[in-house]
Amino acid sequence: MTHCSLARSPDRDNPIRPDGASARRWLLALLAIVPLALVFGSVVGFAIGRFATAAPSYRDQRLAQVSGDLRRVDGDYLLALGDSHVARWQARELCGLPMINAGLHGATTADADAFLARLSLPHRPRAIILAVGTNDANRKRFREPPEAAIRFRHAFHALLRQVIGRSELILVATMPRIEASQDAVFSTQAATDIAASAEAACRKEATCRVADRFGDAMPRMDGLHLADYERAYREIAPAICGAIAGHLTEDLPPGQTVGAGRP
Missing domain, CATH: 3.40.50.1110 (SGNH hydrolase)
Incomplete structure (x- = not known):
């Protein structure tokens, strides 16, 4: 009689985790995006502020x-x-x-x-x-x-x-x-x-x-x-x-x- 193996796939017990190189890439991408977002927010805020406080005619x-x-x-x-x-x-x-x-x-x-x-x-x-x-x-x-x-x-x-x-x-x-x-x-x-x-x-x-x-x-x-x-x-x-x-x-x-x- 043939027995099926009931052993769990190693993928279920050990989900894929990023290796060290991938983690570094994610970190670098995040570090690049955050300053850009801050700059964009500042520009938008400045533009809105200028519009809201336009010089009187x-x-x-x-x-x-x-x-x-x-x-x-x-x-x-x-x-x-x-x-x-x-x-x-x-x-x-x-x-x-x-x-x-x-x-x-x-x-x-x-x-x-x-x-x-x-x-x-x-x-x-x-x-x-x-x-x-x-x-x-x-x-x-x-x-x-x-x-x-x-x-x-x-x-x-x-x-x-x-x-x-x-x-x-x-x-x-x-x-x-x-x-x-x-x-x-x-x-x-x-x-x-x-x-x-x-x-x-x-x-x-x-x-x-x-x-x-x-x-x-x-x-x-x-x-x-x-x-x-x-x-x-x-x-x-x-x-x-x-x-x-x-x-x-x-x-x-x-x-x-x-x-x-x-x-």
Whole structure:
């Protein structure tokens, strides 16, 4: 009678174990992977951190700056709003009143409207000075000049509605003339139509006044921006201050003089 061997396979009692060389290879592979994983994790974390703490935009920075200036206002003040023709103006006082500059480089009329909507005014300013329209004449924003004028009228109407609700008086400073050297980028025809549209819209409002036009003889630095904004605004200051004083006189009770009870 044949007997089958019941002896267990040596493989069952002694599972395969890596020899010394295999163990070393596993260890080396692990040592190589761990630093790579750490580096990858650091890169991902840095990228996420940068995304989460992205630098604020220029307009957000300006919003913070202007909001800070407004918080320090005590009493009557003026607010200047517009594009670089305002942003480049360094004065902080006009007509004997502190002036808050809310100018934005490169702003269109719609941009100025949106920026003002984000501002929390402590109280109504004595007047808001507007200087907008130049960037609406940039050729990249329209196909033909009449289209630019139409778009501006809609944007300016919206801006005018907002400033009328937030100020005692609106003063529109007509934008400086654009020189022919800038005609490849800015349409002088569109700019002329835009300036005329702004003046016409302002004159229809009881609380809106058109300030004197910046003189055409005023030196330019690049065919677009004025070389000396302090001088330019000093030249139209009499019209601005006269409009403010005149508007105040209209609001005074009989017998009260301009400035009475005001700083």
